[in-house]
Amino acid sequence: MIELRNVTKEYGKRKALQDVSLQFEKGKIYGILGPNGSGKSTMMKMAAGLVFPSKGEVIVNGQPADRSIARDVAYLSSEGMVYPGLTVQQMIEFFAAQHKDFSLEKAEELIQFMSLERHKKVAKMSKGQQGRLKLLLVLSRKAPVLLLDEPFLGLDPMVRDTIVKGLVSFIDFGEQTVIITTHEITEIEPVLEEAVILDEGMVRARCHVEALREEEGLSVLQWLKRNYQ
Amino acid sequence: MFQGLLKKDFLLIKNYFWLWLIAVLAIYGAGLMFATYYDAFALVFPFIFMIYLFHLVLLPMTEMVLLKAEEKGQYWLHSTAGGMRLLLSKLVVALAVFLASLVLTDVLALITLNIANVQEYIHIPGRSVPYREGFLLNGALTAGALYFTVWGLFLWTVYHSLNAYPLLKKVRWGVVIAIYVAFQGLAAKMLEIPLIEKWFASWTVRVSEPGTQAWGIGAMSFSVENGAIQIWPIIVSVLFHVGLFLAAAWLLNRKVEV
Structure with missing residues (x-):
């Protein structure tokens, strides 16, 4: 479980997050929605132990999130993450050496599934292929928490579709907690269980996707638009 | 790992x-x-x-x-x-x-x-x-290069630690240079203290004929006076740079944010 308790993150006078309290339960898939600069990435980096709160605390599986939380958290970053000079195989070997929960078997399956070339250098891969490689590296881990920060950024619809299928096929449902930040709501909606809207560093709304559909007859996109009307 | x-x-x-x-x-x-x-x-x-x-x-x-x-x-x-x-x-x-x-x-x-x-x-x-001179040259170059490298590591982490402070972010280079200059000034002042001079001269090892020679750069330098190397400055310098490396590691863990 991930818990943010009254978390504020300040960069000088600017507040990236303001007194945010949220809980993410084990085994569920969450979507974090919101415009650019709303604090989505800051929140993800905090849960990954890469950014520290100015006030409040972030608890992951009962422990305050610091650098060592990488043991329990597999984090897909919107930038960096893969080295241009390394090949797909070298990236896999590097991740396998760094994370005890990395499954080489799963990585082998994902190479096939994602149609990646083992000996191709990252620098020579398209943005879509790089996006798929990042997902491979994260999904190959049997970590209790998966954080996917903008996994669809700059990718075409076909690649986005592959990534969603990858999520559905390779996530351990009920065991792994998955948090996804994205602007591409339509693709991800079928797999989401709950959605949270962040705006100007604050939680604007939160919903159960199924209840929203059944009780109000709304899609997540419609719900998002309604919240901004 | x-x-x-x-x-x-x-x-x-x-x-x-x-x-x-x-x-x-x-x-x-x-x-x-x-x-x-x-x-x-x-x-x-x-x-x-x-x-x-x-x-x-x-x-x-x-x-x-x-x-x-x-x-x-x-x-x-x-x-x-x-x-x-x-x-x-x-x-x-x-x-x-x-x-x-x-x-x-x-x-x-x-x-x-x-x-x-x-x-x-x-x-x-x-x-x-001249094998002995060659070893000394290799040693001095390695020590000098390590000096710059460890300082580089430390100042790099200081530079990136300042990312979290928007006011300082604009003058990060200035802060980094100021830290280095301040340290060099402090080290130079300390080396002028007679007590420290006496302490450094208290343990020497003879390596060559009489005469004065110096190797290295800045705080990493060591000298051979009357054919002898002062040992304490080398030990202090090594310990200081290990400390600087540990400080860089601490900053990277606790203060550098993404």
Whole structure:
């Protein structure tokens, strides 16, 4: 479980997050929605132990999130993450050496599934292929928490579709907690269980996707638009 | 885990490493051509000394290339390795590159010295290859390069720690330079204190004939006075730079944010 308790993150006078309290339960898939600069990435980096709160605390599986939380958290970053000079195989070997929960078997399956070339250098891969490689590296881990920060950024619809299928096929449902930040709501909606809207560093709304559909007859996109009307 | 970090860091620098070794051979080759053109074999030696001097910047430059590779997104911090192992891996790989290059330069220098000695192109006292001076040169270059590298690591982490403070972010370079200058000033003042001078002179090891010589750079320098090396400054310097490395690792763990 991930818990943010009254978390504020300040960069000088600017507040990236303001007194945010949220809980993410084990085994569920969450979507974090919101415009650019709303604090989505800051929140993800905090849960990954890469950014520290100015006030409040972030608890992951009962422990305050610091650098060592990488043991329990597999984090897909919107930038960096893969080295241009390394090949797909070298990236896999590097991740396998760094994370005890990395499954080489799963990585082998994902190479096939994602149609990646083992000996191709990252620098020579398209943005879509790089996006798929990042997902491979994260999904190959049997970590209790998966954080996917903008996994669809700059990718075409076909690649986005592959990534969603990858999520559905390779996530351990009920065991792994998955948090996804994205602007591409339509693709991800079928797999989401709950959605949270962040705006100007604050939680604007939160919903159960199924209840929203059944009780109000709304899609997540419609719900998002309604919240901004 | 550490092996994985070493392998990754070597892969990041591999191409630059080969390029550098080719550059060393090219500079040496240029020296040979120059010497042949002017029909003076001794003219190769300035080129060899130039290659040796380049080693002072080779280690810190390698370190900076390795750190630069992590700057985009700073994803490397998402790791259970901790700041010390992350930085140590880079230092070890950079040092391996440096030593490989230094050995290559030593081999070139030895070949050249032997040719020059046999053909009597230069005067060498006693006509024997100056191995002891060579070891001292290698040691001084390694110590000097390590000095710049450890300071570089520390100041790099200070620079990135200031990212979280928008007011200081604009003057980060100024802060980094100020820290270095302030330390150098402080060290110089401390070295003028008679008590410290006396303490440093209290343990010496004789290595050569009487006379005064100095090796190294800044706080990493050591001197041979009347043929003797002062040991305390070396110990203090090593301890200080280990402390600086640990401070860099602490900053990387606790203060550098993405």
